[in-house]
Amino acid sequence: MNSDLSRSCDVLVCGGGVAGTMAAVAAARSGARVILAERYGFLGGNATAGAVAQFNSWQTGRGRKVIAGLADEVVQRLRRLGAAADHQVFVMSTGHKMDRVEYAPEVLKLVLDDMVSEAGVEPLLHAQLLGVDCEGRQVTSVRMLTKSGVMAVKPRVLIDASGDLDALRQAGCRFLPLAQGESLQPATMMFRFGPMDFDRFDSIPQADVKALAQRGFESGALSRAALHASRNPYSDDAWFNISRLSVDATNAMALGQAEIQGRRQAWLAAAYLQAHVPGCEAGRLQAFATQVGIRETRRAEGEHILTAQELMAPVAFDDAIAAGAYPIDIHPAHGGDLIYRAMDDDHAYQIPYRSLIPTRLDNAYVVGRGISADHEALAAIRVMTISMAVGQAAGTAAAMACQSSGAVSPRSVDIRALRHSLIQDGALLA
Numbered sequence: 001m002n003s004d005l006s007r008s009c010d011v012l013v014c015g016g017g018v019a020g021t022m023a024a025v026a027a028a029r030s031g032a033r034v035i036l037a038e039r040y041g042f043l044g045g046n047a048t049a050g051a052v053a054q055f056n057s058w059q060t061g062r063g064r065k066v067i068a069g070l071a072d073e074v075v076q077r078l079r080r081l082g083a084a085a086d087h088q089v090f091v092m093s094t095g096h097k098m099d100r101v102e103y104a105p106e107v108l109k110l111v112l113d114d115m116v117s118e119a120g121v122e123p124l125l126h127a128q129l130l131g132v133d134c135e136g137r138q139v140t141s142v143r144m145l146t147k148s149g150v151m152a153v154k155p156r157v158l159i160d161a162s163g164d165l166d167a168l169r170q171a172g173c174r175f176l177p178l179a180q181g182e183s184l185q186p187a188t189m190m191f192r193f194g195p196m197d198f199d200r201f202d203s204i205p206q207a208d209v210k211a212l213a214q215r216g217f218e219s220g221a222l223s224r225a226a227l228h229a230s231r232n233p234y235s236d237d238a239w240f241n242i243s244r245l246s247v248d249a250t251n252a253m254a255l256g257q258a259e260i261q262g263r264r265q266a267w268l269a270a271a272y273l274q275a276h277v278p279g280c281e282a283g284r285l286q287a288f289a290t291q292v293g294i295r296e297t298r299r300a301e302g303e304h305i306l307t308a309q310e311l312m313a314p315v316a317f318d319d320a321i322a323a324g325a326y327p328i329d330i331h332p333a334h335g336g337d338l339i340y341r342a343m344d345d346d347h348a349y350q351i352p353y354r355s356l357i358p359t360r361l362d363n364a365y366v367v368g369r370g371i372s373a374d375h376e377a378l379a380a381i382r383v384m385t386i387s388m389a390v391g392q393a394a395g396t397a398a399a400m401a402c403q404s405s406g407a408v409s410p411r412s413v414d415i416r417a418l419r420h421s422l423i424q425d426g427a428l429l430a
């Protein structure tokens, strides 16, 4: 191996989705030397490549804010570029009440570029994870496949933010199994459709929206009974979230088939919109997302396994590092519906620090949609607002762990100091 291609750093973040990017920014702002490795040439993951296009659930049903910190900063930066809508409470096409900020995925790429550059993070883009070397319970080196060849990065701490937890898998970590009767949440190929007449589209009565969605599903034109769209604040287009693909996205052959099937589903759905849905008559399919959006793959076995029961109680954790209020929202792998457990009016829950620490490693964290949680709990905490909050917490903690000389130990981080630091940085923990 070419020795010029080796690097060392305090914190290596593997995966530049919203969780990984916030982890990298938080760690660098806290003084750590950070490398952020990402397989694409841009950051954002599901938020950009998957074109999810709305940040959901900033507050409880009664309007108490539970997400702030870096997630707020992302929205403020998007707004300065004219690329995020106002915060809005709305009723989804499935009839559920929700709050959100719609944004332009393309412009989010630029915002994330700015945040990492200004924080002094070293971005390692077009870098695919190849392997992880460990000595006992310590990650010593992470090999990335890059255009320059294989680069060996030697971090003091690894944060796996790859969504699919490819780094933890290479390191021999354990993952949580699905329980009897559970299946992975399906993937979705988002697509951009327009121009839309939003005055007409937004004034379709709720009962008609449901009926149109149901009719589309029963006719085979829609693969889920929904007409869910996020308006692109940058144009007269909307990103539609109405395809459904049952796939284990860690299976390479199945993932390829899902991409192909997803584009077919999107094409059919666009034709249905144009032919049957008020406000969509002049529109046509403008773009597919770069990749099929992945809701769920591996979940790490961590020091604490967060459960749906704990979210619903809710349990107050001494080591809470983030909060959330998003409901348990399971898209079943088959059929057109949603399994949805709404939270009461002012219900919020907490996420414990221990759920970010994989059991088998001494110098690693996991963030984003793979943290240690059961399948139902993940269906709530997977959203981007919470992923950003958890990323911020792990990045801050990793930088604190690196402040001591010698071996880094996430388990020895002073939780009171960590929580204090997060609050100082604007995060909400309850």
Ligand SMILES: Cc1cc2nc3c(=O)[nH]c(=O)nc-3n(C[C@H](O)[C@H](O)[C@H](O)COP(=O)(O)OP(=O)(O)OC[C@H]3O[C@@H](n4cnc5c(N)ncnc54)[C@H](O)[C@@H]3O)c2cc1C
Pocket (backbone or CB within 6 Å): 014, 015, 016, 017, 018, 019, 020, 037, 038, 039, 040, 043, 044, 045, 046, 047, 050, 052, 054, 055, 056, 057, 127, 128, 129, 161, 162, 163, 164, 166, 187, 188, 189, 190, 241, 292, 293, 294, 295, 367, 368, 369, 370, 382, 383, 384, 385, 387
């Ligand atoms: C279709 C869909 C609709 C959704 N709707 C909403 C919504 O309306 N509102 C909301 O808030 N949330 C929504 N979510 C959930 C949310 O988008 C995700 O859970 C969240 O974005 C996860 O962020 P992450 O950073 O953990 O993971 P990801 O976004 O998956 O990011 C992982 C990153 O790691 C990179 N990576 C992966 N493997 C490797 C590798 N081997 N080497 C190098 N890099 C790698 C990827 O390219 C990616 O950039 C939706 C998700 C989907 C799929």
